[in-house]
Amino acid sequence: xxxxxxxxxxxxxxxxxxxxxxxxxxxxxxxxxxxxxxxxxxxxxxxxxxxxxxxxxxxxxxxxxxxxxxxxxxxxxxxxxxxxxxxxxxxxxxxxxxxxxxxxxxxxxxxxxxxxxxxxxxxxxxxxxxxxxxxxxxxxxxxxxxxxxxxxxxxxxxxxxxxxxxxxxxxxxxxxxxxxxxxxxxxxxxxxxxxxxxxxxxxxxxxxxxxxxxxxxxxxxxxxxxxxxxxxxxxxxxxxxxxxxxxxxxxxxxxxxxxxxxxxxxxxxxxxxxxxxxxxxxxxxxxxxxxxxxxxxxxxxxxxxxxxxxxxxxxxxxxxxxxxxxxxxxxxxxxxxxxx
Numbered sequence: 001x002x003x004x005x006x007x008x009x010x011x012x013x014x015x016x017x018x019x020x021x022x023x024x025x026x027x028x029x030x031x032x033x034x035x036x037x038x039x040x041x042x043x044x045x046x047x048x049x050x051x052x053x054x055x056x057x058x059x060x061x062x063x064x065x066x067x068x069x070x071x072x073x074x075x076x077x078x079x080x081x082x083x084x085x086x087x088x089x090x091x092x093x094x095x096x097x098x099x100x101x102x103x104x105x106x107x108x109x110x111x112x113x114x115x116x117x118x119x120x121x122x123x124x125x126x127x128x129x130x131x132x133x134x135x136x137x138x139x140x141x142x143x144x145x146x147x148x149x150x151x152x153x154x155x156x157x158x159x160x161x162x163x164x165x166x167x168x169x170x171x172x173x174x175x176x177x178x179x180x181x182x183x184x185x186x187x188x189x190x191x192x193x194x195x196x197x198x199x200x201x202x203x204x205x206x207x208x209x210x211x212x213x214x215x216x217x218x219x220x221x222x223x224x225x226x227x228x229x230x231x232x233x234x235x236x237x238x239x240x241x242x243x244x245x246x247x248x249x250x251x252x253x254x255x256x257x258x259x260x261x262x263x264x265x266x267x268x269x270x271x272x273x274x275x276x277x278x279x280x281x282x283x284x285x286x287x288x289x290x291x292x293x294x295x296x297x298x299x300x301x302x303x304x305x306x307x308x309x310x311x312x313x314x315x316x317x318x319x320x321x322x323x324x325x326x327x328x329x330x331x332x333x334x335x336x337x338x339x340x
Contacts, residue, residue, distance in 0.1 A: 006034040010095045014044045018051050022105065037097060045101030049083050053108050054164040054192075056083055056157065059173065062189055063153055065230075066182030067146065073154040080161055081107040111162050123162040130155045134172055142179045149176055167197035174206060181315045183214050183231045216318035224335045226314045226321055234311050237335050238325075242310060245328050246303050254292040257301040259283065269324045282309070 005013070005028075017025055017039070029039035038044075050056065060070055074080070082104045114120045137144060137152045144152075153176060156169040163169070170193030177186035190207045193200065218225040225235045234242070249261050257265065259279050266274035266282075286309045287301035301309075314321040322332035331338050 006032060006038070008038070010038060010041055010044075013038045014041065014047060017044055018048055022048070022052075022109070040097045040099070040102065042096045042098055042101030045105040046084060048101075049105050049108055052105075052164075053112060054160055056160070059157075059189065059192070062177070062185040063173065066177040066180050066185045068149045068153050068176060068180070069146070070150060070154055070157070073150060074157075077154075079158055081111060083108065108161075112164060127159045127163050127166065130159050131166075131168060131172070138172070138176065138179070144179075149180070152176065165196050167193045167200035167203060170196065171200065171202050171206065174203075174210075178206065178210055181231060183210050183217075186210050187214065213315070213318060216322075217314055219333070223333045226318055234307060234314065238310065238314075238321075239307065241325060241328075241330055241335050242306055243303065245325075246306050248328070254294070254296075254298070255302060256290050256292050256298045257287075257306070258298060259300065262301060268327050285309075286312075 005016075008016075020028075025039050029036045050058075060074070063070060082100075111123070114123060134152045134155050137148055140148070153173060156173050159166050159169045170189055174186045174189040174193065177183075177189060187207065187210055190203050190210070193203045194207065197203075214231075217227045217231075224237045226238050227233065228235050246257070249257055249265050251261060252258075259276070262279050262282055263274045263276075266278065283299055283301065287299070287305040289297050289299055290302045290305070292298055310321055310324075313324075325335060326332040326338075329338055330336065
């Protein structure tokens with residue numbers, strides 16, 4: 001049996017070894033020189049760091065997809081144990097056996113399983129403090145800004161450094177993605193948190209809320225999606241529909257929806273005339289002083305303003321967007337024109 005294992009390619013051995021405990025691998029390494037070399041593969045232990053303590057690279061990539069860039073924080077950090085190479089292996093001919101991988105695993109293991117009770121209590125208190133700090137930072141919501149989100153995410157990564165099974169830290173990371181309208185990354189992070197602790201109720205509640213938005217925004221079978229694949233903007237189909245709607249509303253063909261034209265839009269969608277203060281509020285929130293086709297400045301909306309408004313509405317209530325498009329003569333499911 002030992003000789004059969006010894007003859008395995010490194011990649012195949014790694015797949016088996018990832019299922020074993022670190023102590024079992026240590027014993028296996030003592031069985032023969034060939035096994036000692038296989039067990040000593042740096043890439044094996046770096047993969048095992050992710051397998052045993054959470055795939056940090058996966059989470060960092062999801063955060064980056066959401067607009068939370070941790071590059072500078074991770075590069076400057078002295079508080080995280082090494083968890084990846086600066087220069088990754090290019091192919092399976094580049095396996096290395098320097099002891100770097102085992103060192104990374106040992107360092108991370110010592111943090112997750114501290115040697116003394118006092119060390120454990122210090123880590124627990126530090127993690128609780130960071131979780132409270134992050135909650136305070138997120139009270140500002142999406143207006144907190146990219147720097148605050150990045151700092152908050154980094155502090156949660158620090159919590160996971162010592163407590164990789166902290167469901168609350170994954171919940172808060174997913175909440176940040178949700179605040180930034182990055183629904184798919186949010187769901188992916190929530191799935192990790194749920195796998196860690198299926199009884200942590202906030203994860204289930206947020207997952208239900210995000211799933212509901214995604215279901216409505218991307219549509220069920222036969223429904224045209226309202227958002228693009230990344231969830232960061234409207235789908236091409238909706239953009240096309242809005243271009244048509246803009247042309248219909250722009251009665252004077254100057255490329256700007258003025259206050260009376262915006263009032264007409266509200267009347268179509270709400271079924272009643274829009275009061276002047278409401279129109280002014282819409283102009284202030286999504287438009288402003290924009291240029292007409294002839295270069296004249298006018299208070300109102302341009303085509304981008306209309307798109308921004310419907311994106312905000314879709315992210316908040318996709319069903320309302322479908323209902324509004326229907327009032328302009330488009331099928332709420334397919335977004336195709338209907339007979340009016």
